[in-house]
Each structure stands twice: as C-alpha cells, then as structure tokens.
Amino acid sequence: MRGLIAILFFVVFVGAEAQTNVFLIGRTLGEKIIANGDTLRVYGFAPNLSTHPPIPAPLIEANQGDSVHIDFWNVSQLHHHTIHLHGLDVDQANDGVPMLSFDVDHMEHGWYHFKAPHAGTYLYHCHVGSTLHLQAGMYGPVIIRPSDGSNTTWDGGYAFDTETMLFMSEFDTFWHTDSILDHEHDNSAVHDSLPVPKYNPDYFLINGLSDHQLEDTIELNSKTDYVNYFRLVNIGYCSNKVVFPASLNAQVIDSDGRPLPVVDLTDTVEVYPGERYGVLVESSVPVLDSIEVHYFGMMTGAAENVQYVKVDIRVPDQVVELPNISGLTLAPNPTDLELKVAFDVQNEVELAIRVVGVDGRLVLSEYSRTFPSGHQMVIIDTSLLPGGQYVISFTDGNTVTSKSFIKR
Amino acid sequence: MVCVLGIQTIFFANSITKTIYINAGQSTCVDGKQMAYKAFNPTAVFEERNVQVSMEVTDTLLLQVINNDSVEHGFDVKWTVGLRDTVQAGDTLNVVFSSTDLGIFIYYDHLSYPNNAYMGLAGIIAVGTNSNTYFWNIKDHELAWNDSIGAGGVVDWLNYYPDYFTINGLSNPNINSDTTARVEGFVGDTILIYMANTGQAEHSIHFHGYHCEILSSSMNAGHVGRIKDTFPIKRMEGYVLQLVPHQIGEYPVHDHNLLSITGGGLYPFGMFLTILIQ
Numbered sequence: 001m002r003g004l005i006a007i008l009f010f011v012v013f014v015g016a017e018a019q020t021n022v023f024l025i026g027r028t029l030g031e032k033i034i035a036n037g038d039t040l041r042v043y044g045f046a047p048n049l050s051t052h053p054p055i056p057a058p059l060i061e062a063n064q065g066d067s068v069h070i071d072f073w074n075v076s077q078l079h080h081h082t083i084h085l086h087g088l089d090v091d092q093a094n095d096g097v098p099m100l101s102f103d104v105d106h107m108e109h110g111w112y113h114f115k116a117p118h119a120g121t122y123l124y125h126c127h128v129g130s131t132l133h134l135q136a137g138m139y140g141p142v143i144i145r146p147s148d149g150s151n152t153t154w155d156g157g158y159a160f161d162t163e164t165m166l167f168m169s170e171f172d173t174f175w176h177t178d179s180i181l182d183h184e185h186d187n188s189a190v191h192d193s194l195p196v197p198k199y200n201p202d203y204f205l206i207n208g209l210s211d212h213q214l215e216d217t218i219e220l221n222s223k224t225d226y227v228n229y230f231r232l233v234n235i236g237y238c239s240n241k242v243v244f245p246a247s248l249n250a251q252v253i254d255s256d257g258r259p260l261p262v263v264d265l266t267d268t269v270e271v272y273p274g275e276r277y278g279v280l281v282e283s284s285v286p287v288l289d290s291i292e293v294h295y296f297g298m299m300t301g302a303a304e305n306v307q308y309v310k311v312d313i314r315v316p317d318q319v320v321e322l323p324n325i326s327g328l329t330l331a332p333n334p335t336d337l338e339l340k341v342a343f344d345v346q347n348e349v350e351l352a353i354r355v356v357g358v359d360g361r362l363v364l365s366e367y368s369r370t371f372p373s374g375h376q377m378v379i380i381d382t383s384l385l386p387g388g389q390y391v392i393s394f395t396d397g398n399t400v401t402s403k404s405f406i407k408r
Numbered sequence: 409m410v411c412v413l414g415i416q417t418i419f420f421a422n423s424i425t426k427t428i429y430i431n432a433g434q435s436t437c438v439d440g441k442q443m444a445y446k447a448f449n450p451t452a453v454f455e456e457r458n459v460q461v462s463m464e465v466t467d468t469l470l471l472q473v474i475n476n477d478s479v480e481h482g483f484d485v486k487w488t489v490g491l492r493d494t495v496q497a498g499d500t501l502n503v504v505f506s507s508t509d510l511g512i513f514i515y516y517d518h519l520s521y522p523n524n525a526y527m528g529l530a531g532i533i534a535v536g537t538n539s540n541t542y543f544w545n546i547k548d549h550e551l552a553w554n555d556s557i558g559a560g561g562v563v564d565w566l567n568y569y570p571d572y573f574t575i576n577g578l579s580n581p582n583i584n585s586d587t588t589a590r591v592e593g594f595v596g597d598t599i600l601i602y603m604a605n606t607g608q609a610e611h612s613i614h615f616h617g618y619h620c621e622i623l624s625s626s627m628n629a630g631h632v633g634r635i636k637d638t639f640p641i642k643r644m645e646g647y648v649l650q651l652v653p654h655q656i657g658e659y660p661v662h663d664h665n666l667l668s669i670t671g672g673g674l675y676p677f678g679m680f681l682t683i684l685i686q
Contacts, residue, residue: 092657261633272612272640274664
C-alpha cells in the first residue's frame with residue numbers, strides 16, 4: 001500500500017505544470033493625463049478598483065508551457081467586453097470574439113484559459129466594438145518567456161541583458177468624449193452595429209506616453225557590449241517605422257511570436273497594426289542618440305508624427321571602493337558647463353583625478369591634490385568638451401575607481 | 409547490390425484560355441448604397457468581383473480581354489514586363505502570360521493610375537494553386553470618389569479616406585457567403601490563400617486561431633518562410649500564405665487597422681470574415 005501511494009504521488013508530481021493566474025477589471029471611466037496636461041477619459045483593464053486603468057494595460061507574463069488563467073471582472077456599467085488573446089492561437093471558446101465565444105456583461109466575471117505557446121510577444125485586447133474599444137484604451141501586452149523563465153528570447157534562443165518594450169498606439173481625443181464612449185449595445189444582434197467617427201489622431205503614443213512624457217521614462221539605458229532586446233508592438237491604427245541608430249547594429253530576430261527563418265540586419269523596422277517584432281541591439285562603443293518612431297496614416301501613407309526614445313549606452317563603471325573615499329557622486333549627469341564631483345574623505349588622502357574619453361585619451365589636465373577628511377567637492381569645467389561620454393577616474397596611487405558622465 | 413534509379417519528373421504544359429470583360433456598373437455597398445464601379449468579369453454582365461485566374465507553374469494563360477466599357481482601358485500584369493497594352497472601347501486584346509514560380513500576380517488597368525484600378529479594375533492571377541486554394545482580393549473605396557472618378561472628375565489622393573472595405577467585392581457579413589474567400593477545411597489540410605491588395609489604402613490582415621507561413625511575397629522575397637499571424641499588405645502587394653490548421657473552430661480574419669472593419673461608418677461591416685475548420 002505504501003508503494004502504491006508513492007507511485008500515485010509521483011504521477012501527480014510529474015503531471016503538474018506551472019500555473020499563472022491573472023486578475024483584470026474592465027473599466028470605462030478611467031482617466032489618463034496626456035502630454036498637454038489634459039485628462040482624457042479612457043476605457044481599460046485595471047489591476048484593482050482603486051486605480052485608473054493604465055495604458056497599456058498590465059503586462060500578462062508566463063513561461064512557455066504554463067497554464068494561464070485569467071479572471072476578468074467587468075465593472076463598467078452599460079458596456080460588455082471580452083479579452084482577445086491576440087496571436088496566442090487559443091481555442092475558439094477562449095478567443096474573445098463575442099459572437100464566436102462569449103462576452104462579459106457588467107458585474108460579471110469571465111474566465112479565459114490557455115496554455116502558453118511559443119515564447120514571444122503577444123497582445124490582449126477587447127473584441128467588443130473593437131474599433132472603438134481599442135482606441136478607448138482596452139489593450140495590453142503579453143510576454144511568453146522561455147520554459148525556464150530566463151532572459152533568453154526563446155528556448156535555445158538569444159540571451160539578452162536588457163529588455164525594452166515599445167508599445168505603439170495613438171489617441172484621437174474626440175473619440176474619448178462621452179458622446180463616443182457611451183455608445184449603445186445591442187446584445188440581441190450578432191454584431192453590435194456601432195457608428196465610428198473619422199479618425200484624426202492627435203497624440204502618438206509609446207507605452208501610453210508621448211512627446212515630453214517620454215523623456216526620462218522610456219529609454220534604453222545600457223552598457224557597451226550588452227545585448228539589448230526590444231519588443232516592438234503596434235496596436236494603433238497607423239503604421240510605424242522604427243528607426244534604430246546605425247551604431248546599435250540592429251538585428252530583427254522574431255515576429256508575431258515566432259523566430260524569423262533568416263535574421264534581418266536592418267536599422268528600420270516597419271510595424272503594422274497587430275504586428276510584433278523582436279530586435280536585438282548591441283554596441284561596443286558608447287551611444288548617446290535616439291530611436292525614431294514614425295507614424296504613418298494607413299489610408300494615404302502620409303507621415304503623421306515622430307516620437308523619440310533616448311538611447312544612452314555607456315562604458316560600464318569600474319566599481320572599486322577606494323579606501324578613505326565614499327559617497328562618490330557626479331552631478332549633473334548629463335552635464336553642460338560643469339560637473340560637480342562630491343565625495344567623503346575618511347582620513348586625509350592624496351588623489352589624482354583624470355578625465356578621459358572612452359578611448360582612454362586624456363581630455364583635461366590631470367588634477368592632483370591632498371584632500372582633508374570630511375565632505376569634499378571638486379568642480380570640473382566641462383564647457384569646452386565636445387558632446388559625448390567621458391570617464392572620470394580617481395586614484396590614490398594604489399587603487400583606481402571610475403565613473404562615466406555625459407557631456408551634452 | 410543497391411540500385412539507385414534516377415527519377416525524372418515530366419510536366420505537361422497546359423494552355424488555359426480565358427475571356428474577361430471590362431464592365432462598368434453600380435456596386436451595391438454593404439449598407440445598400442450604390443457607387444460607380446468597374447471590374448474584369450467573366451461575362452458581359454457587370455458584377456463587383458473580378459475574375460480569379462488559377463494556373464499551374466507549367467501552364468500558359470491565353471487571355472482575351474474584351475472592353476465592354478465606353479472608354480479606352482489598359483491592361484498590365486504587376487511584376488511582369490512586356491504585357492502592358494491598351495484596348496479601345498468595343499475592342500479585344502489578347503494576352504499571353506506564364507510564370508515559372510508559385511506566386512501571385514495582379515492584373516489591372518494601368519491607365520490613369522491609380523484611378524482605373526481603384527474603380528475596381530484589378531484582379532488576381534494565382535500560380536501554383538492546389539485544391540484548397542482561396543482568393544482574397546482586398547479593396548477599399550470612398551463612395552464619393554468612385555462616383556467622382558466615374559463621372560470623369562478629379563480627386564486628390566492625399567485626402568483619401570475610404571468608407572467601404574471589401575474582399576472579392578464583398579464586406580462583412582456577406583464575405584462569408586463567397587466560397588472562394590471563406591476558408592473551410594479540416595485540421596491538417598494544406599490551405600493556400602492568395603491575397604492581394606488592389607485598393608489604395610494599406611491593410612494589416614490578422615488571423616485568429618492560427619499562424620500562416622509566407623510561401624511567396626511580391627514585394628519582399630526575403631519574407632518567404634516567415635510564420636506570422638498578422639500580414640501587412642501595401643498597395644498592389646500580394647502574398648501566398650499557407651495555412652495548416654492545428655485546431656478546430658471558427659475564427660475571424662480581419663484587418664487590424666480597425667478602421668477598415670467598418671462599412672459606411674458602421675462597425676463591423678468591413679474587412680472581416682471567418683475561417684471554419686472541422
């Protein structure tokens with residue numbers, strides 16, 4: 001009998017698979033601050049009742065092979081919604097198309113289940129009145145990671161050090177007025193018949209932000225020789241052209257959750273509505289530049305807008321603690337006219353300070369003196385330095401530590 | 409002793425003879441409105457759907473184009489050279505076409521480009537078809553523009569904003585009644601979809617439930633072999649897609665520029681159909 005119990009237990013253990021549970025709330029009275037400071041009414045998927053639905057919606061993340069269970073609670077009076085798992089090739093019952101599976105009415109729960117397929121980048125969005133509900137904000141990303149959850153593009157794929165998602169969409173602020181968002185539903189019809197206004201987008205978004213909102217929020221901060229993986233997603237109604245700086249040596253390696261049969265060595269990636277691309281970038285030298293994200297109208301092909309994502313790739317700092325020295329800071333960084341170097345000295349010490357380019361060439365005269373104990377500050381005139389990355393190093397004759405800074 | 413026999417495949421070239429008529433008429437939109445339209449039809453009777461030509465890579469197509477309209481028209485096959493010609497009202501043009509590779513070609517009226525093609529005069533030649541082949545001839549129209557061009561007017565393409573979106577001349581839900589467009593099959597079938605954008609807008613066709621492999625791409629040969637669920641398709645671009653369904657069900661295929669799943673400003677009466685796999 002003990003042997004039988006042991007065998008049964010073993011079978012259950014082997015058969016068990018990891019489970020990912022997701023809880024999302026559908027809302028139609030969300031608020032979103034746009035680049036001009038105005039507050040826009042949005043629909044969306046929220047993680048709880050106390051926050052406005054973020055745009056894009058919360059990331060759904062699982063490992064390949066996981067069982068994923070989504071509990072979708074619709075708290076949006078008048079409106080019914082669904083979750084379509086875009087690109088995940090789920091079965092019909094879980095596909096989120098109202099007339100072919102089911103929809104979720106106000107204060108009801110809907111449950112979606114699927115087994116995480118190929119590692120890659122996917123989407124989820126509402127498929128009720130989808131032209132209106134997507135523009136209103138009901139979309140979010142899905143990342144399926146390799147079976148072991150590692151920083152690898154897929155099982156046996158490319159390892160990466162950093163990961164950045166650029167999730168493109170647009171806002172037409174007229175579509176976010178009550179007259180459009182409070183549309184009627186005809187639950188008895190096979191299709192909701194909904195009037196759709198002319199589309200004139202006035203905000204062009206990356207991860208829900210545009211223009212000055214992108215500064216210091218969405219950027220690639222990385223180090224030389226790191227492998228950086230970009231996930232490009234377009235859920236808007238414009239086409240996108242994402243242009244990487246040539247110095248990043250971009251390689252397009254996957255699309256729509258599948259590896260490309262041939263890696264595409266190109267700096268320019270076109271991403272159309274519903275598409276996803278994976279791009280690896282890497283540089284052996286510092287890069288201070290921008291990725292351009294262009295938006296084009298699908299009806300005429302006319303250029304509509306360009307947004308920029310900052311790229312700041314630096315030589316890794318040498319983090320070696322100098323005896324007697326602590327709290328070393330550089331400010332401002334990036335700098336324009338001068339760099340304030342602050343640190344604390346425990347016991348009097350003689351230090352040599354050097355500023356070199358990333359090629360190791362001395363660009364300012366070496367500065368050397370004896371510092372007494374206590375808080376110290378050295379101001380370096382950087383006004384004549386050309387723009388770029390520099391390394392400032394400190395040595396007491398035995399040990400060297402360095403930090404990098406950017407001159408604009 | 410092992411004998412290795414040389415295997416020789418012998419292809420028999422067939423000649424396919426087709427007659428197509430250039431007809432002008434009125435297209436009935438999904439909401440019942442009518443707009444001026446022109447198409448290459450199998451008879452002298454106008455219909456929105458252009459003739460779909462299927463052939464094997466070894467076949468030779470002998471095409472007779474009869475201009476049943478009251479004005480001169482042109483005829484050309486995209487991605488070929490030497491076929492461009494014109495045909496006067498009431499006249500007949502003979503065209504010989506062949507291809508050595510599987511692929512999709514767009515035949516169209518090149519005169520006053522893009523106006524005549526936009527009015528509907530653009531169809532598909534599918535090379536390398538099998539018994540599970542489907543045709544998606546994608547078009548978009550701004551009703552007022554069809555009427556204006558049809559009346560000899562001038563339009564500014566920079567201001568184009570189409571309000572009707574069709575596959576083989578039909579919009580949702582009528583597309584599903586077109587057996588050449590609506591994919592029906594079984595798990596494990598090898599299904600070929602010949603898809604061309606003969607409209608003036610760009611589209612991004614998304615499959616629910618399945619990924620497809622690109623067997624041929626008219627503009628990006630380097631994309632052959634990619635397996636995707638969403639296929640951007642530019643003006644006068646064509647794809648041959650291979651679908652091998654792994655699961656049963658009824659799943660939509662639609663433009664993910666969701667503006668294009670409207671008709672006359674109403675959702676969802678545009679470029680949206682379903683696939684049925686049993």
